[in-house]
Amino acid sequence: MSRAQALKAKQTAAVARIDVANLPTGGAWLNGARKAAVSRLQQMGLPARRDEYWGFTRPDLLVAPAAQAAPVLPVEAVPPFDAIERLKIVFVDGVLDLEASDDLSAENLEISSLAEAGRRDIHWAQDLYGALEAAAHDPVARPLGALNTALATEGVLIRVTGKVSRPVSLCYLRREAESDAVLHHLIRLEAGAEMTLLENGPAAARLNKVTEVDLAAGASFHHVRTQGRDHGRQAVALLFARIAEKARFKSFTLTVNGALTRNEAVIDITGDDAVVTIAGAAAGDGSDGVFHQDDTIFLTHDGVNCQSRQVFKKVLRNGATGVFQGKILVRPGAQKTDGYQLAQALMLDDDSQFLAKPELEIHADDVACSHGATVGAIDEEALFYLVSRGVPRRIAKDMLVLAFLADALDEIEDQPIRDDLKSRLQGWVERHAR
Amino acid sequence: MLEIKDLHVKLEDEDKQILKGLSLTVPSGEVHAIMGPNGSGKSTMSYVLSGKGGYEVTGGSATLDGVDLLEMEAEERAATGLFLAFQYPVEIPGVGNMTFLRTAVNSQRKARGEDELSAAAFLKLVRARAKALKIDAEMLKRPVNVGFSGGEKKRNEILQMAMLEPKMCILDETDSGLDVDAMKLVAEGVNALRDGKRSFLVITHYQRLLDHIKPDVVHIMAAGRIIKTGGPDLALEVEHNGYADLLAEVV
Numbered sequence: 242m243s244r245a246q247a248l249k250a251k252q253t254a255a256v257a258r259i260d261v262a263n264l265p266t267g268g269a270w271l272n273g274a275r276k277a278a279v280s281r282l283q284q285m286g287l288p289a290r291r292d293e294y295w296g297f298t299r300p301d302l303l304v305a306p307a308a309q310a311a312p313v314l315p316v317e318a319v320p321p322f323d324a325i326e327r328l329k330i331v332f333v334d335g336v337l338d339l340e341a342s343d344d345l346s347a348e349n350l351e352i353s354s355l356a357e358a359g360r361r362d363i364h365w366a367q368d369l370y371g372a373l374e375a376a377a378h379d380p381v382a383r384p385l386g387a388l389n390t391a392l393a394t395e396g397v398l399i400r401v402t403g404k405v406s407r408p409v410s411l412c413y414l415r416r417e418a419e420s421d422a423v424l425h426h427l428i429r430l431e432a433g434a435e436m437t438l439l440e441n442g443p444a445a446a447r448l449n450k451v452t453e454v455d456l457a458a459g460a461s462f463h464h465v466r467t468q469g470r471d472h473g474r475q476a477v478a479l480l481f482a483r484i485a486e487k488a489r490f491k492s493f494t495l496t497v498n499g500a501l502t503r504n505e506a507v508i509d510i511t512g513d514d515a516v517v518t519i520a521g522a523a524a525g526d527g528s529d530g531v532f533h534q535d536d537t538i539f540l541t542h543d544g545v546n547c548q549s550r551q552v553f554k555k556v557l558r559n560g561a562t563g564v565f566q567g568k569i570l571v572r573p574g575a576q577k578t579d580g581y582q583l584a585q586a587l588m589l590d591d592d593s594q595f596l597a598k599p600e601l602e603i604h605a606d607d608v609a610c611s612h613g614a615t616v617g618a619i620d621e622e623a624l625f626y627l628v629s630r631g632v633p634r635r636i637a638k639d640m641l642v643l644a645f646l647a648d649a650l651d652e653i654e655d656q657p658i659r660d661d662l663k664s665r666l667q668g669w670v671e672r673h674a675r
Numbered sequence: 676m677l678e679i680k681d682l683h684v685k686l687e688d689e690d691k692q693i694l695k696g697l698s699l700t701v702p703s704g705e706v707h708a709i710m711g712p713n714g715s716g717k718s719t720m721s722y723v724l725s726g727k728g729g730y731e732v733t734g735g736s737a738t739l740d741g742v743d744l745l746e747m748e749a750e751e752r753a754a755t756g757l758f759l760a761f762q763y764p765v766e767i768p769g770v771g772n773m774t775f776l777r778t779a780v781n782s783q784r785k786a787r788g789e790d791e792l793s794a795a796a797f798l799k800l801v802r803a804r805a806k807a808l809k810i811d812a813e814m815l816k817r818p819v820n821v822g823f824s825g826g827e828k829k830r831n832e833i834l835q836m837a838m839l840e841p842k843m844c845i846l847d848e849t850d851s852g853l854d855v856d857a858m859k860l861v862a863e864g865v866n867a868l869r870d871g872k873r874s875f876l877v878i879t880h881y882q883r884l885l886d887h888i889k890p891d892v893v894h895i896m897a898a899g900r901i902i903k904t905g906g907p908d909l910a911l912e913v914e915h916n917g918y919a920d921l922l923a924e925v926v
Contacts, residue, residue, distance in 0.1 A: 621728070626765040626819075627775065629725050630835060631753035631783035640778070644769025644818075 251286025268359030278390035285382040297596040308421035308447030311473025327410040335422020349403035355396035373481035377507040389451040393425035401434040413442035420445035430460035440466035448476040456488040464492040474499040486512025496523040513544040520552040520652035527560030535564035546577040554649040557593035568600040582612035682735035695899035711896035725759040754786035756842030760832040767819040826857035833864035850884040862887030882914035
């Protein structure tokens with residue numbers, strides 16, 4: 242198949258997908274953004290196996306007309322972040338449930354729902370909806386982002402005007418085995434504003450989620466999310482961020498289980514002196530069902546004297562697959578850039594695989610960028626050291642697995658949140674020990 | 676009492692015999708030293724006794740107070756009272772020294788059917804023992820051996836020994852890489868654990884460690900077995916004359 246034929250096939254698939262989905266109407270200003278997204282999508286087509294960044298992860302489940310059914314698990318006795326004082330916003334099968342949510346009014350916060358937004362003039366949201374997504378297709382197309390902008394009717398719009406005392410916590414619940422959710426969140430932090438965003442819960446059998454994060458000068462954004470438990474999950478989460486001068490952006494994701502989880506982040510540092518960290522820990526056991534987890538990062542430095550860190554760790558066993566595709570692009574003039582990228586996998590057997598594609602593209606001469614990608618097994622010397630002190634082999638192994646993941650978890654600044662996730666991960670590791 | 680009888684050991688993956696009829700007895704409460712040229716099998720002996728993989732026992736036996744060590748898993752040997760102070764203690768990033776120590780102490784207690792130490796009781800104990808070895812609180816908080824100097828690593832080995840209170844301690848070249856002051860500190864730590872019942876097997880290349888940890892018996896090991904056993908004077912003899920004469924006697 243020629244390139245032109247391949248593109249034609251992708252475009253045809255995009256048109257067919259949009260037809261099946263029925264474009265939402267009645268969203269006033271949102272309609273214009275949706276139409277623009279449809280035409281973007283028709284241009285680039287749906288992702289296909291031959292696309293450069295879809296070679297390691299098959300997009301089929303994410304582009305299929307309908308979600309693949311996934312069993313609904315009972316709600317956990319103690320969900321993540323349970324002990325954290327926070328403002329909860331609840332979604333059920335991808336639909337905002339205001340009754341189950343906390344009062345959305347809080348100091349320095351303006352929260353509204355996307356479902357209502359079309360009927361109101363929310364200028365900042367009008368400027369932001371689909372804007373960072375639309376800007377993110379060069380040089381690599383992100384068609385699932387455009388698909389989301391075209392189809393989304395649910396999501397939250399959060400504008401932060403100062404320091405927010407409690408984290409805002411998005412809790413995704415599920416009731417339907419075949420729910421197919423599209424969520425689109427907008428987050429705008431004004432100059433000097435600070436907030437923490439938490440996300441947890443299964444959301445839907447299939448989830449396409451876009452979060453557009455716009456940080457004004459000196460803003461500080463912390464983001465911690467968990468993707469856990471539901472084995473049949475098919476999810477793509479796209480994070481588009483624009484970082485102005487002196488802003489701080491920190492995002493951490495914990496992934497366990499899931500048939501297909503693609504976490505894509507496109508981060509543009511546009512101002513000087515900004516600091517960005519994006520990190521993730523993933524643990525997958527193929528004996529629970531298919532496990533495929535993919536972190537795809539595209540981080541652009543276009544400001545002077547900025548730092549970026551990418552830290553990704555994956556523990557894989559029983560045929561689990563982990564993917565890391567991480568790129569640092571340093572644009573001309575982005576001098577004094579300090580870029581760091583680490584992707585490591587710990588393989589607990591010979592059946593699992595880790596596919597890594599680290600990339601650096603540097604167009605400035607006064608920068609420091611380093612990257613490392615490694616795959617390894619449990620260190621037998623370390624294991625014997627622990628066992629020789631009387632620690633049973635199984636526990637010693639768990640200690641080493643958790644120690645391996647700790648580097649990524651330590652990127653979470655808030656200690657109670659970090660400890661919460663560490664103990665959850667410890668539970669997972671102990672349940673999956675052999 | 677540690678009793679090794681006619682122990683034969685080869686590498687698991689290669690046809691290479693390392694221990695060739697090693698026999699050795701360390702009665703309770705005694706300190707025995709083993710010296711010997713490089714490659715004589717001293718470290719292999721310590722690994723085989725403590726249960727490291729990669730070796731195959733082709734003959735002989737090793738017992739601690741009559742219990743067969745070779746049939747046990749490594750963690751069971753530890754719980755039975757065997758301790759190996761490593762020549763090269765392993766760095767383990769991500770595992771806190773305290774967490775490790777507490778897990779080790781309580782795993783052993785559990786294996787022996789004893790009550791586990793409470794967090795408070797453990798903390799009290801570890802602080803007291805660490806202080807005696809000049810190990811500060813900061814070192815205890817760090818990941819196991821990560822960023823430790825050579826001396827700190829060896830002191831950390833002795834701290835583990837003090838916390839685990841083994842019956843039989845094997846010290847594999849604990850003096851290697853230590854300056855004189857660090858060696859004295861480590862030796863003091865070892866001497867503090869001598870209580871008339873606990874036994875020690877000290878593997879060393881140098882007599883000077885034995886100035887600080889005074890042995891009851893000195894063995895010379897070569898080519899996988901003990902070729903000569905004597906009193907502390909034997910170590911002095913090796914220090915002055917090397918191994919050539921002793922090896923010649925055997926051949």
